[in-house]
Structures are given as structure tokens and as C-alpha cells.
Amino acid sequence: MVVVQINYRRPDMPKAEWDARYSAETAAPFVSLPGLQWKIWLDDPSDAQLSGGIYLFADRASAQAYLDGPIVARMRANSALSDLQIRIFDVRENMSEITRAPVPGLTAAVE
Numbered sequence: 001m002v003v004v005q006i007n008y009r010r011p012d013m014p015k016a017e018w019d020a021r022y023s024a025e026t027a028a029p030f031v032s033l034p035g036l037q038w039k040i041w042l043d044d045p046s047d048a049q050l051s052g053g054i055y056l057f058a059d060r061a062s063a064q065a066y067l068d069g070p071i072v073a074r075m076r077a078n079s080a081l082s083d084l085q086i087r088i089f090d091v092r093e094n095m096s097e098i099t100r101a102p103v104p105g106l107t108a109a110v111e
Contacts, residue, residue, distance in 0.1 A: 001091040002063040007052035011080040035062020
């Protein structure tokens with residue numbers, strides 16, 4: 001399993017306007033991404049205006065296909081987003097299992 005972490009500074013606009021951009025239609029393309037197990041959407045409530053996502057992919061090939069695909073290409077080309085940071089990590093499954101990570105296929109840790 002592989003985690004992708006994407007962070008960026010969002011455009012300077014009122015929070016209500018930013019929030020209005022997020023809808024079921026915004027999330028729909030992620031539902032059918034090959035290998036994507038889940039995505040967590042992130043927003044920093046401070047004036048730093050940071051946003052992003054944490055993605056769990058079944059394998060590195062699926063994660064890399066996403067990073068090389070059209071969604072991330074649009075992010076890279078979007079001049080309204082700044083400080084784009086993209087990282088890819090392997091999941092330490094043994095340790096994640098102990099700490100009850102919400103990772104498909106891992107069993108819950110015994111308390």
C-alpha cells in the first residue's frame with residue numbers, strides 16, 4: 001500500500017466561497033480512480049490557507065498513475081494554487097496495524 005500526500009496554498013478568497021467549490025461532483029472523479037482505497041480532504045482553518053489530501057492506494061503503480069494523470073496535471077497548471085507539494089510514501093503495514101490505521105486488509109489491534 002502507498003500513501004500520497006498533496007498540500008498546496010489555496011487562493012486568497014473568503015472561506016465560504018472556497019467551501020462552495022466542494023460538492024459531490026468535485027469528489028466523483030476520485031471514486032473510480034484505479035487502486036484508490038480512500039481520500040481524506042484537508043483544509044487548514046488558519047489564515048495560512050493550506051489545503052490538500054491524503055490518499056491511500058493499493059499499490060505504487062496506481063499511485064504513480066494518479067500523479068501522472070489529468071487531475072494532478074490540472075493542479076500543477078492551476079496558477080491559483082501555490083506551494084504545491086506532492087509526496088509518495090510506502091505504508092508501514094506492521095506498525096499501522098498496531099495503531100489501528102484505517103487500512104483495508106489490516107486487522108484491528110488487540111487492546
